[in-house]
Amino acid sequence: MGSNSSRIGDLPGNEHLKKFSGTESLSENDPFWNQLLSFSFPAPTSSADLKLLEEATVSVRRSLVENNPRTGNLGALIKVFLSRTKELKVSAECQNHIFIWQTHNALFIICYLLKVFICEMSEEELLLHFTYEEKSPGSYSSDSEDLLEELVCCLMQLITDIPLLDITYEISVEAVSTMVAFLSCQLFHKEVLRQSISHKYLMQGRCLPYTSKLVKTLLYNFIRQEKPPPPGAHVFSQQSDGGGLLYGLASGVATGLWTVFTLGGVGSKAAAAPALSSPLANQSLLLLLVLANLTDAADAPNPYRQAIMSFKNTQDNSPFPSSIPHAFQINFNSLYTALCEQQTSDQATLLLYTLLHQNSNIRTYMLARTDMENLVLPILEILYHVEERNSHHVYMALIILLILTEDDGFNRSIHEVAQDLNVIEEVIRMMLEIINSCLTNSLHHNPNLVYALLYKRDLFEQFRTHPSFQDIMQNIDLVITFFSSRLLQAGAELSVERVLEIIKQGVVALPKDRLKKFPELKFKYVEEEQPEEFFIPYVWSLVYNSAVGLRWNPQDIQLFTVDSD
Structure with missing residues (x-):
């Protein structure tokens, strides 16, 4: 790395990286940082390229791990980054490409090292490396400063405060x-983490006041789906007079391309670019889901989940109750539109589920929409093309439909829309197959299901004569007829408890050989009392598979099973 364009293959012998990871302590004011951060090479965007980057920097990482506790060079780099972020907003307004370019490069190195260190170290070792010591000439002792919390707070400020422009x-x-990357320690533990440095820094202390602003910004990043700047937007020309650049940067550094690691640059091949139309929206949504699914701290609930549960529409002028922390407002119409348009991805469907399940304001708003078909049809498409989706995505789509159908108004409004859709037949049949499987394989465990079938028997009238459902309706009809007869024999004015008692008694008497056998359906049971056991591995599997410019060695992953590269 340095003022000349680089290739991944050149990194092991790079003199600037050797000095950074070596035995010499570097002050945060050393001109060396301008040289280290003036690098530009085609971005590794694919998993294969990211793997090459990791392999090419093994020797540098090992040297840094060995020497950094004494040199504090990583801490010095963080201090350089922190000092630069104070001027980012002004630099963006002044279109100072070089300053932002170098600041980005500093953050790229920090992110890369943070990701690797979290994977390879204990929390105690990690904190040791993210401690900065102000060296004094001739002094053997110094005051140390923990920079990790300061870094996290700075990142939250950067995400929420820096205007989104081509150069930012x-x-x-x-x-x-x-x-x-900071939150990725969960990947390397089989059990769900309930206490970590993530909890320490994000749920209390200096970072807590940024909670609502961060959640709001991440949601708006998802809503806006901002595309990356076009190739060539960041090309800047060489300074003809050789001067005037911040920190005495040599004029030769300004030649070449504005190349970024995570998204590719002008010189990148089209095939190497990510398929995502908006990497920022994708990355923001993944971070939002990770934050929302953090377990509660020992002495405080998850503030990010609280923010997601309580935000309101910008058109809602009613005051927030004083008991609701981290409240904010957002444009519900824009959010609804984005959710309708993005349901092809697991993470967007999971966000929809999270909002419907946890935020009553959103749920009420959506159910009152007169264009619910714009949301329901993409969900039905997930179920219709079930063979193309993973089981978790299908599961979330089914749960969303169940949540929506709890509302009678929704059922009435969507019926006319859905009756002419071919896709609805597949969905109805799937639901009937699930009911049929419960009746034929575990009837004695499902008295409440039988009760519901009897109570809502009129709903099934329309399916009996439909050619797509006649076979699957045989068992359901048999069960309804059998138990209806037993209830008639028991007399009128039966209590709920008495009806359930009759059903439980009737289960024993029902001739099982009269039930038609169908291929057994298999479903994954999810423990409702501890939803984090399902959602946290699911969210991190989405991060592992979908995050832009982040790669983890599959052999290091403990939270879930992954295939090797």
Whole structure:
């Protein structure tokens, strides 16, 4: 790395990296940092390229791990980054490409090292490396400063406060990526973490006041789906007079391309670019889901989940109750539109589920919409193309439909829309197959299901004569007829408890050989009392598979099973 364009293959012998990871302590004011941060090479965007980057920097990382506790060079780099972020907003307004370019490069190195160190070290070792010591000539002792919390707070400020422009797009993505990397310790534990440095820094102390602003910004990043700047937007020309650049940067550094690691640059091949139309929106959504699914701290609930549960529409002028922390407002119409348009991805469907399940304001708003078909049809498409989706995505789509159908108004409004859709037949049949499987394989465990079938028997009238459902309706009809007869024999004015008692008695008497056998359906049971056992591995599997510019060695992952590269 340095003022000349670099290739990944050149990194092991790079003199600037050797000095950074070596035995010499570098002050945060050393001109060396301008040289180290003036690098530009085609971005590794694919998993294969990111793997090459990791392999090419093994010797540098090992040297840094060995020497940094004494040199404090990583801490010095963080101090350089922190000092630069104070001028980012002004630099963006002044279109200072070089300053932002170098600041981005500093954050890229920090993110990369943070990700690797979290994977390879204990929390105690990690904190040791993220401690900065102000060296005094001739002094053997000094005051140390823990920079990790300061870094996290700075990242939250960068994400929420820096205006999103062409020249700030990449550093905004990198800031979100670094937050994801900071939280990635969960990947390397089989059990759900309930206490970690993530909990320590994000749920209390200096970072807590940024909670609502961060959640709001991440949601708006998802809503806006801002595309990265076009190739060539960051090309800047060489300074003809050789002067005037910040920190005495040599004029030769300004030649070449504005190349970013996470998104590719002008010189990148089209095939290497990510398929995502908005890397910032994707990365922001993943971070939001990770934050929302953090377990509660020992002495405080998850503030990010609290923010997601309580935000309101910008058109809602009613005051927030004083008991609701981290409250904010957002444009519900824009959010609804984005959710309708993005349901092809697991993470967007999971966000929809999270909002419907946890935020009553959103749920009420959506159910009152007169264009619910715009949301329901994409969900039905997930179920219709079930063979193309993973089981978790299908599961979330089904749960969303169940949540929506709890509302009678929704059922009435959507019926006319859905009756002419071919896709609805597949969905109805799937639901009937689930009911049929419960009746034929575990009827004695499902008295409440039988009760519901009897109570809502009129709903099934329309399916009996439909050619797509006649076979699957045989068992359901048999069960309804059998138990209806037993209830008639028991007399009128039966209590709920008495009806359930009759059903439980009737289960024993029902001739099982009269039930038609169908291929057994298999479903994954999810423990409702501890939803984090399902959602946290699911969210991190989405991060592992979908995050931009972040790669973890599959052999290191403990939270879930992954295939090797």
